Amino acid sequence: MRAAAVLLVLLALAGCGGTIRVEPPVPQGEAVAACDKLATLLPRTLDGDERGTSAPESPYVAVWGDGIIALRCGVPRPVRMAPTDRLQEISGVGWFADPDKPALFTAVTDIVYVEVTIGGEHVAGEVLAALSKPIAQVAPPPAQ
Template sequence: MSLRFARWTGCACALLILAGCGGTVRMEPPVPEGAAVAACKHLGERLPQKLDGADRVESTPASPYVAVWGEAQIALRCGVPRPVTMAATDQVPEIDGVAWFPDPTRPTLFTAIGREAYVEVTISQEHTPQNVLIDLAAPIKAALP
């Protein structure tokens, strides 16, 4: 397995562990490259302070590529690698103009694809994925051509 996959897996596990903790949420930021750097920073400026009823909270280390709501009930990382489980022939649903790859091995993980950068969103069972993805569609479309 690649180092990126190992980092991604570690981040996903940390998110699940921290889902019930209070205070600042520890979240490993991605390392976008090329045009994705500016696009992800632009996305970070457009994200809502409240998402599906959850308030945005701080994450550590601070990063313009990470946003967290409700003590890690919802987490977004912009500039992640292409999903390793996504095949070129996969059909993906489009929600409000954004194509989302639902990870078949992790039903709480969705990745916006077909944009300047991949945007990974993890949604806990306390929230309705469609509501979250609809609310994220406008900022994603505006920031990531």
């Protein structure tokens, strides 16, 4: 439910400029260090959009453009993700596509879950490919 609220806020603010409101997650354990490192590796530009500012400010949130792309590091495991779900692998990172929220994707690793909301005219595969590289640097994929 939280992710749906975030998506609605992002889409409502798209094109408004300024600071984008995104609820920051509260990572736990090893996820804290992984998210701190990921924050330093994220691109300044993503699929043509410059990195923006979110409120409240958090090292665990990144937005690009007018909030059309938002990343939250250290979120809980997706509720809809079943043990039998197949993940889409991009550059060594497995991504769960939420069947109820077509703009919501979650990177699944042994250490951390990273949620990405992609709206607007962006191509999900291109955005996820660009984000997979830094995510793979901070968190190995789950053991098979």
